[in-house]
Amino acid sequence: MATKQDQFNELQKKNLETAMRLAQMSIENSQRLMELQVATAKSLFEEGVQNVKALSGVKDPKEAMELRAQYAQSTTEKMLSCVREMTELASRTQTEVGKMVSEQLSTGGKDVFESMQKMFTGMPITDQNAMTALQTAMDTTRAAFEQMAQASSEAFQLFAQPGVPKGKK
Template identity: 70%
Template sequence: MATKQEQQFNEIQKKNLEAAMRLAQLSIENSQRIMELQVGTAKSLFEEGVANAKALSGVKDPAEALSLRTAYAQATTEKMLSCAREIAEITSKTQAEVGKMVTEQLTGGGQDVVDSFQKLFKGLPIGDHNALGSIQAAMDTARAAYEQMTKASADAFQAFTKITPKK
């Protein structure tokens, strides 16, 4: 029969496994979105390229050909930048969701670990409250550092998505 501590650690492991499965599902879904976007963009660019080549083959005036090539290049660049922005937005949203999940895990899981250690220390003949405080401080520091990194990354992605092409 499992001891109470083993049951608590098994429960923590179960929560971590569930979080890992949610993270894997989120990763798969967002990878699919990005691949669909890339395939759609590539297909569109290919079709436009074929149409552009046909249009250019009928042009006799070099100035008109140059004008058409410039317009096609600008349209292609704008389409590529739009695709990059959409990928950045998907990535930013995913990162926010992952950040939320990790924060929940750090908060909930961290508290579970601290609670388990408290119960463990209470069962010992000599209780070391300094060790428990150190564990709690380490968990709080890790959580704060992760939140700062998540915010900085989200800000960077947001700045990228606001870049507009010069016309």
């Protein structure tokens, strides 16, 4: 039979694993964001150099204005594309984190409940009223964890829905 310390260590191990998964996800997403920003900056720089070269050879002011307008439009499109990709990445990350937190609340609550149940099972309680009170407390605790997990899941689903105004669905 596992000791109370073993049960506590197991809970701590699960929490540490979840924290490490969150940290890894954060690092990976930061890398993706930086790669996207670097690629966009490089592309804009190269296009800017080409545009300056093209503008330096233009003699007609009308043609120069057209080139500038094309460059401005291209730059705007690239920036908007970059922002769109960053938003999609943030949305996916938010969904992943939401799932992970909901899972942690759900399984963590169940693990705590099971540990409490094992702990109370081993206690020498002969008073039936005390045993009933402990069972009621455990049932209330389980129900509270289930409500927290459900509320957390619903909240993350709301936040993960793009374009939905706050408070409306």
